[in-house]
Amino acid sequence: MNRGEELRLKVALRDTRTSGEKVVDACRTGKPSLLPGLLDGMTPAERRACLPELKELRKQVREDWSTGSRPVREALQVAGAGCHTAPVAAATWIGAGDLAGWAGLDTPALVTVIERQPADWQAGVVARLAARRSTAWGWNDYPAIERLVRSSGCPVPTSDAFVEGWLRDRTWGADGRRRRGSLLGVLREDDLLPALLPRLFELAEVAGSLAPAPNREPSDTWPGALAELALSGELDRAELIGHCVARLVRGGRPNDQRAFLAVLEALAPTAEENLRHARDQVAMLDGLSTVAARAQQVLAGLDDSGLLAPDLLTEASEVVLFRTEKKLVRAQLGWLDKAARRDPDRAGPVVLAAAGAFGHPDTALQERALNVVARHLPAAGPAVLPDLRLAAEGLNPVHHRRAAELLGMAAPAPVGTPADLLPPAPQPQPLAAPLATPAEVAEELSAVLAGGADVAAFERVLDGLVRHTHRDREALVEALQPVLRVHPWQGGQRWADCGPSDVLHVASAVAGLVPPQRLWDGLHGKGRSPLRGHANTTVFGSWFAARLEEAAWQVTATRPPLLLAVPSVASGALDAAELVARVAAYEAAGARPGETDLSCALLRVVPTGDAGVLAAAGRLTSPAGRRVAGWLRAGGLPAQPSERVRFAPGRGGRPDHRYQERWWEGLVRYEVAQPGPRVPEGPGGEGLSQECLDLLAATGPGVQRARSQTEWTWSPTPHWLAALPNHREELAARLLDGFAGAADRDERGAPQLLPYLAEADGPAGPAVHLALAYGLAARHEEDRAAAVDALLVLAARGDLDGGLLGAELAELAGVGALKLSRLAPALAMAAGTGAYGTLWSVLAGALPGLLTGLAPGGAPRGSGELLAVAADCARRSGASGAVAEVTALAARGGSSRLVREARALREALGEG
Secondary structure, three states: OOHHHHHHHHHHHHHOOOHHHHHHHHHHOOOHHHHHHHHHOOOHHHHHHOHHHHHHHHHHHHOOOOHHHHHHHHHHHHHHHHHOOOHHHHHHHHOOHHHHHHHOOOOHHHHHHHHOOOHHHHHHHHHHHHHHOOOOOOOOHHHHHHHHHHHHOOOOOOOHHHHHHHHHHHHHOOOOOOOOOOHHHHHHOOOOHHHHHHHHOOOOOOHHHHOOOOOOOHHHOHHHHHHHHHHOOOOOHHHHHHHHHHHHHHOOOHHHHHHHHHHHHHHOOOHHHHHHOHHHHHHHOOOOHHHHHHHHHHHHHHHHOOOOOHHHHHHHHHHHOOOOOHHHHHHHHHHHHHHHHHOHHHHHHHHHHHHHHHHOOOHHHHHHHHHHHHHHHHHHOHHHHHHHHHHHHHOOHHHHHHHHHHHOOOOOOOOOOOOOOOOOOOOOOEOOOOOOOHHHHHHHHHHHHOOOOOHHHHHHHHHHHHHHHHHHHHHHHHHHHHHHHHOOOOOOOOOOOOOHHHHHHHHHHHOOOOOOHHHHHHHHOOOOOOOOOOOOOOHHHHHHHHHHHHHHHHHHHHOOOOOOOOOOEOOOOEOHHHHHHHHHHHHHHOOOOOHHHHHHHHHHEOOOOOHHHHHHHHOOOOHHHHHHHHHHHOOOOOOOOOEEEEEOOOHHHOOOHHHOOOOOOOOOEEEEEOOOOOOOOOOOOOOOOHHHHHHOOOOOOOHHHHHHOOOOOOOOOHHHHOOOOOOHHHHHHHOHHHHHHHHHOOOOOHHHHHHHHHHOOOOOOHHHHHHHHHHHOOOOHHHHHHHHHHHHHHHHOOOOOHHHHHHHHHHHHHOOOOOHHHHHHHHHHHHOOOOHHHHHHHHHHHHHHHHOOOOHHHOOOOHHHHHHHHHHHHHHHOOOOOOHHHHHHHOOOOOOHHHHHHHHHHHHOOOO
16 A cells, blocks of 8 residues: 555545544644534534533543643633533533633634524523623623624623623723723714613612713713713703613712712703702702712702792701711701792791701701701791700700790700719629530530630630540540531641630540640640741730640540639639639549649639638648639739830931831830739749730830730730730730720721720729720721720729820820821710710810810811810710810810810800
């Protein structure tokens, strides 16, 4: 056989492959361009027969995202489009992320295969592709979809996905950049515009495309182009205005609302067009402030022209006067005043509407509303007086005398000294009885591992693991198995702080799934615990780790009957009688408590003078019993003294470079420092474990602390506060960085611990009050609310020093560590609970420092609001006595908010 015959034979052999085999081979070799021709001559049955092999090949390349697999994926996408004869299955295959993610839809072979299918098949596939490919669309995908829509003759899709793609394409162009030419010209030639434009006003997010672009001609922006098309009659102007108004009434994301507002403003509706949507404009008054401001202007303009129905002015006022934006409220009161001036017959409805501002939190706006009422009351007549008198009950007391004179009411009684309305002092919440069965231990463990467990739940689980290992380890292991299958202990190197969920380590030790800690130390080296982070470990994380490491050793080796340090109440405090009883149980069992467990119990125990408890402690005979007895006789851990320390700029006013690792580089900062701990020792000279001593170490003010403090690298929890439940001053000093960061670094979350701190025991000194001062000026409203709760709890317990807190606020404001614009609403929130005397004690301590050298023109934002809160608190609490700085400020000329509020405060204090 010669060479030519051999080649002809090979060709003949190759030609014997079926069409299906050729399709699969083209996919396997990554040749999508061959597929349209191969698929043309195949019957529907032959195409469907290829699908099993195509699916198998797809599985093989699914995990291969290398560049070499790209042609294979493109070929598979094309082949699947031709071999699926059902539109639903074809659309699913074409749009699959593992296939379409490489080339999208705009490939010649894919488009050709789709276009050669029957028209009804094309319509079904295109409709589904247009509906399902939304955010996954690439810039080149929409043109392919649009081309298929046009070639198939199917109805124009109106799905969100298709409309979003159309909007992006017309705005930016197919390549993702600004298209060339004017948008007006593009839309003028766009035959899809009539069908898709109404849906544009129903999309959830359009601001990125619809909003006017800076530095572009109006005709090259959507608002300008649509306005021009409406002006020329190419779009129905009335319909377009109706769509805009309906969308603004419906509401949505602020940026989207501003974009649609820009369209409406570009259309510039006439008075007659605005009148047709007058009630919609009233509804818009409850929306975004910019939308409400425009609606207010439109309605006021209609009213000036005599076109607005009188009842709509009342409806508009009912909406606007309850808003917090002062500018809107002032404008509404101005509109009411103007309406009554123009037509005295409307005076009655006007004064009643203006009285809606009597309950506004801003006293200046209340005064403005009173002015409107006073001006038009004669024309309104006596018929409105009963309703006005009822509304006047919402006025601030500063306006009571004037309202009484104006409305013919009885003069207000002299203000006495009412008791503050403080919440009841919180009572300690006892822990429930120990978990009674292994099943209960497993159930509570599952809840703790799910996250968010409180102190009580964690402590009961840890104690339950130890107790039931002592009683029946096999039963406990059996009960824990389902939990441990769902939450296997990962172990290994850690980069996070140890926390409550790491009680799983102890449960795994019970089941024999982790080696005892002492064996771990022998294998990996001392301190290489899987519970201790190798970076950014805090003293609280080390304390947690020490407790859990010891418990894991105990359930493996010594199996004690219970834990000593489990608190009696949810705050973490331990009753002295309960601790003595637990040590006695250890002595009866012949067991020895763990060193860390005993140390934690000593830190948590509440000192007692009960002679019976002290006598019972004296009868203990074990070394641990003698330590407990000596500790209780000594009165427990004494309060650690603290002192104020100031972080200041370096020489010449420049920041000390050693502090540049602190985030407030160069900012004057107040901290609280502690000297070394004063810890009573046991009879044998025994001290606390190292992790417990570290909780009491000094917190500053050296450079070493500035470089090494890491307590707030990870998120703190109330569990940290439960370590020293009787020593909140020490806790506040150690955690002060986090509280400060909420005010001067705009961080979130730390002040949520303040209520727990307020409910803890021990002296509340400068550290607690400084932490509270930072919390009251926190960036986030929910953090300020938590600080207000803490303030009220401290006041209810008699632990709040108003003068000290006020002095701290003034000093921090003076160095720029807090903003009065945040502090004022927090104090107003506290005053609103009825704690006027408490708040006045704070403000009386703060005002001298805040007002010293304050110029009305250069006063920080929020100064006037703070003085308004002070005047209200002074008046309602019956405070008296001049404040020199207030008197000096009130004597200045001018009518600024600051001076007016100073005069109101001076009068409230009895100087007027």
